[in-house]
Amino acid sequence: MFAVMSDLRTKLERYESKAAHCMKAAQEASDEAGKAFYEELARYYDELATDFRRVLAKRTGASLAAE
DSSP states (O other), X not given: OHHHHHHHHHHHHHHHHHHHXXXXXXXXXXXXXXXXXXXXXXXXXXHHHHHHHHHHHHHHHHHHHHO
């Protein structure tokens, strides 16, 4: 179970990092199309991170209930 949780946390951190990188790229974009592209990509990665946070919260709650 620990390996699964560790893997989920790693993926969460990766998606959070990608979302932040895309938001920075959107702010630095020289045109509206580039800005819109990176903003959408940032939203996508942020949604994935949110999903992983939910899964981690459920698994953490489930493992605490089992103890």
